């Protein structure tokens with residue numbers, strides 16, 4: 001539900017569809033209410049231009065904030081596949097769970113710190129523009145720039161996981177208790193509680209006449225609540241799977257396709273027969289790649305009889321793989337972050353099994369149903 005708009009530092013920048021709605025809404029709010037209120041007596045055109053520029057400043061500021069998180073992640077060697085800008089800001093998608101609390105602390109703090117820094121720069125520019133007696137079409141967006149960045153920094157410091165403040169809280173508890181899962185649970189619960197505070201306060205405001213502000217509080221509360229729930233689910237899954245290794249639940253009898261098989265034969269003898277979405281390609285037990293329905297669909301049907309599996313497969317070097325000794329939670333994170341259905345399990349270059357989303361879901365169900373029964 002988002003479109004790609006370019007790359008910065010090798011990271012894909014995406015816009016969520018809600019971004020467009022909120023961009024128009026914010027420009028309208030600024031042009032119709034905020035600017036006329038702050039700078040009375042200007043023309044309709046000036047209000048819309050300053051509203052539009054201010055909206056652009058808001059969204060660039062959010063991107064700036066996210067890029068700072070990204071910079072720290074990349075510096076530490078943690079891959080960042082994409083940044084998505086949406087409703088209330090951005091989400092930097094990080095491919096791995098954090099490694100240690102100190103780094104998590106630094107990375108979480110980088111975002112709000114960058115927003116406060118930007119607020120300071122806008123503030124200086126604004127004061128300078130006032131000194132030079134520049135018109136409101138310039139001073140108004142600068143004024144808005146320092147204010148919105150200060151708000152952005154403060155908003156992200158709310159201790160509600162998965163927001164930055166919640167990450168800082170989690171890292172602090174993690175450092176104290178030396179347990180990531182316990183820390184995540186506490187930080188998520190704090191997030192849930194804060195979300196309800198926002199929602200109740202919003203309802204309270206609406207009851208007493210503050211309709212628009214109340215509406216914003218409810219929306220923010222709902223946003224925090226859904227984030228807290230999602231991260232708690234992730235915690236429950238990792239908790240259920242904390243002592244399970246990939247080798248415990250992977251499928252060991254894997255149907256393997258030979259690299260020299262023709263596509264037409266592979267479709268007939270494997271895809272139609274076993275009804276899996278993808279198969280590992282191996283020779284003498286060595287994993288060479290994976291072939292999926294998507295790979296085959298890229299090839300014209302007339303060529304199925306001339307092309308071989310090795311011509312269309314994704315080669316082993318490009319594959320996301322896992323190892324039998326790895327915890328299942330780590331396979332789950334890889335599958336979700338790369339949005340793929342299955343991971344080949346490899347030991348010393350040899351294919352030893354395959355693990356799928358449904359293997360993991362089944363394991364979680366069994367584990368949670370048996371919880372407390374031993």
Ligand SMILES: [Zn+2]
Nearest residue numbers: 111112156164
């Ligand atoms: Zn942030």
